Amino acid sequence: MSAGHEHERAVGRLRASYAALAPGDPVRLAKQTSNLFRPRAAAAPAGLDVSGLQGVLAIDPVACTADVQGMCTYEDLVSATLAHGLIPKVVPQLRTITLGGAVTGLGIESTSFRNGLPHDSVLEMDVFTGAGEVVTTRPGDDLFDTFPNSYGSLGYAVRLRIELERVPRYVALRHVRFDDLADLGAAVDEIVTTRRHGGDQVDGLDGVAFAPGEYYLTLATWTDVGPTTGRTSDYTGQQVYYRSVQRREIDLLTIEDYLWRWDTDWFWCSAAFGVQRPWVRRLWPRRWRRSDVYHRLIGLDRRLGLVDRLDRRAGRPQRERVIQDVEVPLSALADFLTWFDAEIGMRPVWLCPLRTTRRWSTYPLQPGLTYVNVGFWGTVHVGDEAPQGPLNRAIERRVHELGGHKSLYSEAFYDRETFDELYDGPHLAAVKARYDPQDRLTSLYDKAVHRR
Known part of the structure; x- marks a missing residue:
């Protein structure tokens, strides 16, 4: 059976699960992972069936595009695209963020200084709306242009066509320290404008503020030049990536390890579980050094x-x-x-x-x-x-x-007036009324502020 046919069957299951909900029931996705930190007031009786919507449908290595299902995680998406020497133009830093989630929510990473946010490289979407319909939408359409940061209040992306970019095998890093925020700001401005620093090309840019007067920018350069001796750095083992920012001036990672450099320790948040202590780290299984594991532990603590x-x-x-x-x-x-x-x-x-x-x-x-x-x-x-x-x-x-x-x-x-000012509430409400005429989907304000 073709990928397209399997996709249509999966969309059919989604439609059926939506139709089975009683009017007034909260509408949510039946997902095993989440990267939200909003406690919810009540749980839905049943989540929408998104089984079969977690894959990559097609990759065009010539046009540098991919058709991807909305619930596909970036971990799986990157695995598929790297086989062609390609990656999405922006790869959020946590493995289990989904493409649809990064577009209807917001994702960001070190290529955002030149590629924007994940929705900036979307060419087309199929959105399952509150009317129970699948709408194909493109740039310039109200639904497309309003969808980013709508968090499911306008519907759910079931297929997205995105732009990809070519990458080599390695990433060379330079960690540059700044003692003064004005100097750091000037460096960021130079890099964003020229995509260079100190004569070198900059392909990725992020940083860490450790303390007042101790700031670092990490400048990443894509490269095919591998290690001359030894191996590339591995921050999925005993070493912790963010600590290397302070301790090393230069570094070399594979492109895959660079993309997930923050996931292993959830930036620095794994310290709350003791995982950065050497003896704990040796005992903590490598397969559990992941952001989704820590997120589940946080959820357990919230419940207990x-x-x-x-x-x-x-x-x-x-x-x-x-x-x-x-x-x-x-x-x-x-x-x-x-x-x-x-x-x-x-x-x-x-x-x-x-x-x-x-x-x-x-x-x-x-x-x-x-x-x-x-x-x-x-x-x-x-x-x-x-x-x-x-x-x-x-x-x-x-x-x-x-x-x-x-x-x-x-x-x-936020109060409602400020929220509407910041997130263009009147326009969002107008688009929602068009694609969700029965008001079955929770509004963005109720999701974000009232945690419904």
């Missing part, structure tokens, strides 16, 4: 409240989860990080420059303007106010003041 119990026994104040990615204009990066150090005090944080070439209505970054994604993931002891999210609310206000935007994969606290 283990950390909260330990804090109470030790007399420590209650924790607030501060798990966010925000985009601030490059010109405001120093202001934001200085404020963040004084008011939040969480380090390290991830820095990832990006620039988009067109305006997307539901996540309206200004085309041609350089932003820096600042990612921070952890907890802060704040006391009894923790359930009200005082630090998250403060971050939202500051990002808004600086002309930035916040991704909605985690908790949000």
